[in-house]
Amino acid sequence: MKESANGTKQNEWPLWEVFYQPNNGKPFEHAGSVHAPDAEMALQNARDTYSRRNEGINLWVVPSDQIVASTPEDQGPFFDPANDKAYRHPQFYSVPRAAKKRK
Amino acid sequence: MSTLDKTPVKRDEILFEYLVRLADDRLILGQRLSEWSGHGPELEEDLALANIALDMIGHASGLYTYAAEIEGEGRDEDDLAYFRDDIDFKNFQMLEQPKGDLAYTIARQFLFSLYSYLLYMELKDADDEQFAGLASKHLKEIRYHLRHSREWVLRLGDGTEESHRRIQDAFDDIWMYTGELFEMDEVDKKAAEEGFGADLAKLRKPWKEHVDEVLDEATLTVPDDNQYMASGGRTGFHTEHLGHMLAQMQFLRRSYPDAEWT
Numbered sequence: 001m002k003e004s005a006n007g008t009k010q011n012e013w014p015l016w017e018v019f020y021q022p023n024n025g026k027p028f029e030h031a032g033s034v035h036a037p038d039a040e041m042a043l044q045n046a047r048d049t050y051s052r053r054n055e056g057i058n059l060w061v062v063p064s065d066q067i068v069a070s071t072p073e074d075q076g077p078f079f080d081p082a083n084d085k086a087y088r089h090p091q092f093y094s095v096p097r098a099a100k101k102r103k
Numbered sequence: 104m105s106t107l108d109k110t111p112v113k114r115d116e117i118l119f120e121y122l123v124r125l126a127d128d129r130l131i132l133g134q135r136l137s138e139w140s141g142h143g144p145e146l147e148e149d150l151a152l153a154n155i156a157l158d159m160i161g162h163a164s165g166l167y168t169y170a171a172e173i174e175g176e177g178r179d180e181d182d183l184a185y186f187r188d189d190i191d192f193k194n195f196q197m198l199e200q201p202k203g204d205l206a207y208t209i210a211r212q213f214l215f216s217l218y219s220y221l222l223y224m225e226l227k228d229a230d231d232e233q234f235a236g237l238a239s240k241h242l243k244e245i246r247y248h249l250r251h252s253r254e255w256v257l258r259l260g261d262g263t264e265e266s267h268r269r270i271q272d273a274f275d276d277i278w279m280y281t282g283e284l285f286e287m288d289e290v291d292k293k294a295a296e297e298g299f300g301a302d303l304a305k306l307r308k309p310w311k312e313h314v315d316e317v318l319d320e321a322t323l324t325v326p327d328d329n330q331y332m333a334s335g336g337r338t339g340f341h342t343e344h345l346g347h348m349l350a351q352m353q354f355l356r357r358s359y360p361d362a363e364w365t
Contacts, residue, residue, distance in 0.1 A: 013145060013147075034147050035145055035146070035147055036147060037258065038258075040254055041254060041258070044151065044250070044251055044254065045147035045148075045150070045151065047247075048147070048150050048151045048154050049147060049150055052154070
């Protein structure tokens with residue numbers, strides 16, 4: 001069996017994150033994770049675990065340790081500055097009556 | 104109740120017998136696979152085996168339902184599954200063997216899924232609309248069972264020393280039950296003549312070629328065909344394992360025939 005880069009413990013299969021695409025053209029959504037010895041088995045385990053109820057038409061599996069995530073400490077500098085900048089949302093602006101009518 | 108005491112003659116009788124044989128194969132293997140529930144090596148493989156078990160039982164259910172309809176004597180799928188004795192079951196002996204270790208379960212699944220795949224490729228064009236429809240619907244799932252079990256054969260064979268030994272032992276043990284898969288008896292011949300049965304003898308070559316290919320890639324040795332081959336499942340002749348299994352499988356339904364899910 002191939003050694004996988006994201007091996008955690010010796011006797012435990014590595015962890016993979018599973019994403020599925022609900023429909024053509026839709027963005028992939030995170031479904032959960034599975035353990036598997038390698039990529040092909042990860043795909044099959046993902047199919048058996050997350051695609052039995054018509055959830056999607058495509059699957060991605062990604063070694064969990066290949067995902068770079070922000071940390072709780074990043075919360076301030078990453079996300080707080082957006083708090084008081086309501087004008088970044090389109091809803092901030094009122095739509096002119098003329099534009100509304102055209103709908 | 105026995106289906107053994109009369110040789111089918113009419114088209115409907117032959118079709119009934121043919122459907123029940125296929126259904127028995129799948130019910131018995133499905134039951135065996137379900138024994139893995141809660142005992143898989145990892146949660147994910149536990150789920151995978153349970154999925155395959157459910158598919159098998161689903162295929163059996165579809166075939167039994169249609170068989171009961173063809174028979175037209177008021178029996179239903181449950182009657183066929185739960186109220187026949189071991190002598191009435193026509194499954195291959197390979198499928199009733201205890202689940203063994205994971206290697207044994209995987210080796211059997213691979214050999215049988217490959218056989219089923221080749222068989223259903225023929226049956227999907229059967230000269231019976233409903234039967235052909237069932238076959239092509241089930242074929243998609245069979246393809247997946249084959250893929251899953253083949254991937255495992257490769258990994259166990261070309262894995263550790265222990266996994267290699269175990270899967271080699273499994274193929275060696277199970278090989279004597281493979282001969283029966285390709286035997287053509289009267290029912291098979293008549294079913295082929297009627298246009299809804301496959302020529303099983305013809306499946307042997309492509310089956311063997313693919314088995315050789317996969318086992319070779321898995322660094323395994325294909326067992327010798329020139330050995331004692333078990334036979335008789337199709338006439339209701341079984342190993343000692345089937346009766347025990349049926350006792351467990353049929354107990355509830357027989358003790359409480361009117362029980363219902365509420």
